[in-house]
Amino acid sequence: MTEVRVPTLGESVTEATVATWFKKPGDAVAVDEMLCELETDKVTVEVPSPVAGTLSDIVAAEGDTVGVDALLANIAEGAAAEAAPKAAAPAAAAPASGAGSVDVMVPTLGESVTEATVSTWFKKTGDAVAQDEMLCELETDKVSVEVPAPAAGTLGEILAPEGATVQAGGKLAVIAVGEGATAAAAPAQTQYDTPPAGNAGPGKDIKDGPAAEKAMAEAGISRDKVTGSGRDGRATKADVAAAVAAAATAPQPAAPAAAPRAPVAAEDAAREERVKMTRLRQTIARRLKDAQNTAAILTTYNEVDMTEVMALRNEYKDLFEKKHGVKLGFMSFFTKACCHALKEVPEVNAEIDGTDIVYKNFVHMGIAAGTPQGLVVPVIRDADSMSFADIEKAIAEKGRRARDGKLSMAEMQGGTFTISNGGVYGSLMSSPILNPPQSGILGMHKIQDRPMVVGGQIVIRPMMYLALSYDHRIVDGKGAVTFLVRVKEALEDPRRLLMDL
The missing domain is CATH 3.30.559.10 (Chloramphenicol acetyltransferase-like domain)
Incomplete structure (x- = not known):
């Protein structure tokens, strides 16, 4: 039995509230898979699973206040640990890519950082890669993180293209090794795949994260009042907090967050260049x-x-x-x-x-x-x-x-x-x-x-x-x-x- 405890919450922060459990007792969990989300007065902290196994019991329920190093849950290891990674991994599209493949995962991004943007891929599908060779670069709102290849082989597929937002512990790509390195793995539909044309904004098939949904329910604010900044327009907990703050400080009709852009002549617009601000900027x-x-x-x-x-x-x-x-x-x-x-x-x-x-x-x-x-x-x-x-x-x-x-x-x-x-x-x-x-x-x-x-x-x-x-x-x-x-x-x-x- 492995204990899941509250991690260090930051300088001068001694306690947190359990906001959301992403798993329930009996669920199989993989190593580093997110179990729950804690909320302090300064940051939101996600708690990953320290081992693979089965979530045995939850000690601190949603809404409970817990201190640093307090017991959150227990994970049973053993036979269930073998099944957990298999259940968590996407099924391969072709038998040849299953046994001879290695996943490229998003590394730990730092304290309180839960997501990043894929800024640059140094390799493309079908390229040969050496172990520890740099595959791509991720950009958070603080630092840039280079992701090395975990094994030598062939880059079979890229699951998170440039510009995609990825979560800590998410899958970036698949490397074909051994016999599987002779052909690139077939593309698999994942949470990071580029959405079909015409589905760029939030719609009925775009679901907000559980933390954001819970925050909206607790605040009593409707979804149309929240501007989502996540991938495909998904709302985050920070977006909900911003919407609540805006409503509290603006009893009269709220003014736009930024003044509307002045009209631009057509001949000038053709010579302009629009570049999305980096997360750091x-x-x-x-x-x-x-x-x-x-x-x-x-x-x-x-x-x-x-x-x-x-x-x-x-x-x-x-x-x-x-x-x-x-x-x-x-x-x-x-x-x-x-x-x-x-x-x-x-x-x-x-x-x-x-x-x-x-x-x-x-x-x-x-x-x-x-x-x-x-x-x-x-x-x-x-x-x-x-x-x-x-x-x-x-x-x-x-x-x-x-x-x-x-x-x-x-x-x-x-x-x-x-x-x-x-x-x-x-x-x-x-x-x-x-x-x-x-x-x-x-x-x-x-x-x-x-x-x-x-x-x-x-x-x-x-x-x-x-x-x-x-x-x-x-x-x-x-x-x-x-x-x-x-x-x-x-x-x-x-x-x-x-x-x-």
């Missing part, structure tokens, strides 16, 4: 707008004379690289200066949770990085206890992984403060937007020689504008200005960092 857009709607964002500015930092860097950059194997950049100075200032103004390193203020006695520094797919913010954990060399190594390594699309979900979660460097693109001044639930973000800009008055004389100095955007609900103007002044002081006289002044 949609998430960026949603989060940035949520930040504006939720936080009381205010920005304060200052400028810093970079003379001393530049001189120190030029003097020691060769020795630094020779000893530590990484170049000495400006980001380590700014990271150190921010960690120093956050100790004096802790509210900039805090967050609001309901009616509480949560102060962080550590600094997990987010470093915004631009990638071909969009802006991501990898997090350097415990940056306040790291040396200049450790910070530079971490920034270089995470920047490289960000550009390659290799960052994991864990590497982009838990940040307490963020630094964004628009100067690398030539920005002279900007107002960064908060990265919720953080209360502060520092914007760096271009270093530019400007005439300054120093000691009664006009001299040319390398100057940079700094911008601190902060949540005015928790950070007062005095604290924001003090933070920015402390960063300025530390950069204009780096010795203050050594003396902790």
